[in-house]
Amino acid sequence: MKIFFLDQSGKPGGAELCLIDIAKPYRSSSKVGLFADGTFRILLEQNDIPVEVLTTSAIQVRKESGLLQGLGSLGQLIPLIVKVTKTAFHYDLIYANTQKALVVGAIASFFSGRPLVYHLHDILSPEHFSSTNRRIAVISANRFASLVIANSQASKLAFIEAGGRAEITEVVYNGFDVKNHQTSELDIQGLRQGLKLEDKFIVGHFSRLAPWKGQHILIEALTKCPKNVEVILVGDALFGEEDYVESLHKQVVELGLEDRVKFLGFRSDIPRLMSACDLVAHTSTAAEPFGRVIVEAMLCGTPVVATASGGAMELVEAGVNGFLVTPGKVEELAIVINTCLKEPENIANLANNAQISASQRFDVTAINQQISLYINEKVLKSHPPTS
Ligand code: UDP
Numbered sequence: 001m002k003i004f005f006l007d008q009s010g011k012p013g014g015a016e017l018c019l020i021d022i023a024k025p026y027r028s029s030s031k032v033g034l035f036a037d038g039t040f041r042i043l044l045e046q047n048d049i050p051v052e053v054l055t056t057s058a059i060q061v062r063k064e065s066g067l068l069q070g071l072g073s074l075g076q077l078i079p080l081i082v083k084v085t086k087t088a089f090h091y092d093l094i095y096a097n098t099q100k101a102l103v104v105g106a107i108a109s110f111f112s113g114r115p116l117v118y119h120l121h122d123i124l125s126p127e128h129f130s131s132t133n134r135r136i137a138v139i140s141a142n143r144f145a146s147l148v149i150a151n152s153q154a155s156k157l158a159f160i161e162a163g164g165r166a167e168i169t170e171v172v173y174n175g176f177d178v179k180n181h182q183t184s185e186l187d188i189q190g191l192r193q194g195l196k197l198e199d200k201f202i203v204g205h206f207s208r209l210a211p212w213k214g215q216h217i218l219i220e221a222l223t224k225c226p227k228n229v230e231v232i233l234v235g236d237a238l239f240g241e242e243d244y245v246e247s248l249h250k251q252v253v254e255l256g257l258e259d260r261v262k263f264l265g266f267r268s269d270i271p272r273l274m275s276a277c278d279l280v281a282h283t284s285t286a287a288e289p290f291g292r293v294i295v296e297a298m299l300c301g302t303p304v305v306a307t308a309s310g311g312a313m314e315l316v317e318a319g320v321n322g323f324l325v326t327p328g329k330v331e332e333l334a335i336v337i338n339t340c341l342k343e344p345e346n347i348a349n350l351a352n353n354a355q356i357s358a359s360q361r362f363d364v365t366a367i368n369q370q371i372s373l374y375i376n377e378k379v380l381k382s383h384p385p386t387s
């Protein structure tokens with residue numbers, strides 16, 4: 001099957017990393033079209049997935065944009081829509097992986113007659129998106145998509161609450177290559193030594209630096225933990241959150257934590273780093289649509305604490321395969337860190353349970369089969385491939 005995947009981002013956020021795994025099985029006959037150039041393009045090329053950057057001018061619509069800004073961007077969108085439509089004629093199906101890709105893909109689907117699949121990686125709630133943005137996404141999906149793949153029950157529910165059609169929506173979790181999450185003890189020791197953290201209790205945070213990802217909560221919680229607890233923050237500002245990055249550095253200095261917090265920037269060796277941590281903390285203050293980092297920590301066998309909201313609650317069962325804390329509650333997070341510090345054997349058991357169950361639930365081959373099944377059932381039966 002020939003699939004024309006569309007994604008607005010040139011940067012590798014979670015939705016983009018997920019797309020790499022979805023596009024891989026189709027790479028001999030499919031293509032990914034991007035609305036911006038960047039390291040995501042390079043990652044696709046490294047995975048032998050054909051990719052084309054479809055435009056070089058940035059689309060000015062943001063999550064909080066209103067109708068006027070949306071209309072103002074039409075001038076930029078028209079040449080892109082024309083290009084996507086022309087390309088779509090050579091494919092059996094358009095697969096939109098982000099919201100701007102949905103809008104462009106919906107119009108291209110209409111003109112090319114090719115069916116549209118929308119992979120919904122977001123929670124379409126007022127907490128995350130303006131009402132204009134939510135309306136445009138829901139109208140485009142309802143009117144043009146044959147299938148909406150939601151990355152969690154939480155994302156599906158928010159879509160339906162925003163007016164999305166339940167009958168076209170299916171939940172498929174992100175898939176992961178389990179064997180990529182195994183790291184040798186020697187490698188872990190070397191990494192801890194390299195970071196000068198051999199004798200420390202390392203709490204790792206793996207996420208782009210953005211206010212709603214809540215790195216500031218973890219930094220504050222560290223003030224309530226003994227001195228041998230240290231934090232590594234892995235990730236960078238991907239979508240213009242430079243002010244937040246500056247505020248995090250300031251917070252660290254103000255709290256006198258310069259020796260206990262390391263900013264490692266964006267890294268490509270996440271499984272190794274996670275395996276070297278004693279605990280992975282997910283601290284999103286708004287509902288997380290899915291939360292790849294939570295599953296990745298589980299697959300690495302590292303205990304994980306996550307905030308109890310959105311998709312994270314479908315991944316973590318408190319006390320069974322991880323810990324849950326209330327979003328934004330510094331005290332609760334500090335209690336979990338201190339408990340983990342005091343009870344290494346209990347948390348090792350918990351992490352072991354998590355590793356076993358996550359390997360079964362999120363295996364990439366099984367997840368890709370689910371996607372292929374839904375495409376066959378919900379899309380291709382009514383739109384058989386032309387080639
Ligand atoms: N990630 C990465 N390098 C970093 C920080 C994060 O490759 O320095 C990856 C991380 O392993 C995960 C993804 O970025 O796969 C983030 O996805 P998640 O679903 O947790 O959050 P998102 O950023 O998509 O909201």
Ligand code: GLC
Nearest residue numbers: 014015121151289290291292
């Ligand atoms: C989005 C969401 C994140 C999810 C990822 C993959 O980036 O913010 O929660 O894990 O997509 O579906």
